[in-house]
Amino acid sequence: MKTPAATERTAGDPELAWRVLGLLNLYRLVVPSVLVALALLAARFQLLAASPALFTAVAGLVGLAIGSFLNVVIHRLPLVLERQWRARAAELEGRQPAAPTEAYGLVRPRSRCPACQAPIRAVHNVPVVSWLLLHGRCAACGAPISARYPLVELATGAAFAVVAWHFGFGMAAVLGCVFTAYLVALTGIDLDRQLLPDILTVPLLWIGLIASAWFGAGEAPPPAVLGDAVIGAVAGYGFLWLVFHLFRLITGKEGMGYGDFKLFAAIGAWLGWQMLPLVLLLAAFVGAAVGIALMAAHRLGRSVPIPFGPYLAGAAWIALLWGPGLVERYLRFAGLG
Numbered sequence: 001m002k003t004p005a006a007t008e009r010t011a012g013d014p015e016l017a018w019r020v021l022g023l024l025n026l027y028r029l030v031v032p033s034v035l036v037a038l039a040l041l042a043a044r045f046q047l048l049a050a051s052p053a054l055f056t057a058v059a060g061l062v063g064l065a066i067g068s069f070l071n072v073v074i075h076r077l078p079l080v081l082e083r084q085w086r087a088r089a090a091e092l093e094g095r096q097p098a099a100p101t102e103a104y105g106l107v108r109p110r111s112r113c114p115a116c117q118a119p120i121r122a123v124h125n126v127p128v129v130s131w132l133l134l135h136g137r138c139a140a141c142g143a144p145i146s147a148r149y150p151l152v153e154l155a156t157g158a159a160f161a162v163v164a165w166h167f168g169f170g171m172a173a174v175l176g177c178v179f180t181a182y183l184v185a186l187t188g189i190d191l192d193r194q195l196l197p198d199i200l201t202v203p204l205l206w207i208g209l210i211a212s213a214w215f216g217a218g219e220a221p222p223p224a225v226l227g228d229a230v231i232g233a234v235a236g237y238g239f240l241w242l243v244f245h246l247f248r249l250i251t252g253k254e255g256m257g258y259g260d261f262k263l264f265a266a267i268g269a270w271l272g273w274q275m276l277p278l279v280l281l282l283a284a285f286v287g288a289a290v291g292i293a294l295m296a297a298h299r300l301g302r303s304v305p306i307p308f309g310p311y312l313a314g315a316a317w318i319a320l321l322w323g324p325g326l327v328e329r330y331l332r333f334a335g336l337g
């Protein structure tokens with residue numbers, strides 16, 4: 001534990017790199033706003049439409065900033081939900097709920113170092129760069145900061161860039177990035193907590209359906225044609241629900257959670273029912289491979305729960321980009337297309 005004086009000293013760190021970052025006055029919310037404003041300006045002048053490379057680069061930078069926000073969502077959303085559940089449980093049991101200590105949400109309080117509680121300064125919060133410059137340590141107390149934060153930022157930035165490059169400038173790329181951001185958040189929370197919160201899966205489902213109603217023009221998703229999206233949502237939920245109950249009848253165990261049904265329904269709404277078999281196949285394939293590797297590495301028992309959400313999310317992202325091509329090739333191969 002360091003004294004506030006130590007924090008002050010670090011705050012005045014004259015290191016050149018920090019000065020440069022400080023001058024740029026980068027901040028988690030300022031950077032995306034500026035980038036979006038730039039993107040709108042560039043779009044106004046058809047710059048992004050004319051230059052796929054520029055569009056990809058802007059999407060990658062926006063992805064880095066969104067990834068930084070997704071880190072907060074992954075870390076805090078389960079805690080916020082836990083507080084709500086605890087308060088409701090207390091209410092139902094007629095207990096006096098624990099007095100709310102301080103407001104706790106996605107925006108407030110400001111991020112703090114988990115080790116020394118020092119607030120994290122804006123310049124120390126620049127995606128990836130800050131973590132590298134700080135050598136993965138807290139600026140105030142030197143406690144190690146998990147490499148997971150820059151990795152989530154990098155992964156989101158790279159995924160946004162791939163989506164932008166793949167779809168080119170337009171609504172499909174914007175929707176693809178929205179879908180990607182939700183998948184990253186759901187993957188992180190499911191890995192941490194074996195939980196796919198309704199507050200993420202249900203809006204994802206609705207955004208997919210509404211995008212289909214507004215923009216579904218019969219081209220490759222996103223968005224899917226409205227009819228395909230509605231059938232996809234119903235079939236996605238229904239199929240996993242059926243598998244869940246059959247599995248429980250036969251083995252007496254619960255193989256997955258209701259969150260998985262809702263995520264699969266959302267994937268159906270986004271990509272159309274045609275992609276669901278492919279997504280399930282990819283998820284099961286990767287899931288089995290990773291599961292076997294984990295069991296071999298850690299000698300885990302077979303009944304250790306491995307969350308299914310990350311595999312569904314990964315498979316859905318692959319299907320978003322290459323699904324139509326894969327399905328078409330398969331149908332032609334099978335003599336059906």
Ligand SMILES: [Zn+2]
Pocket residue numbers: 113114115116117118138139140141142143
């Ligand atoms: Zn610290």
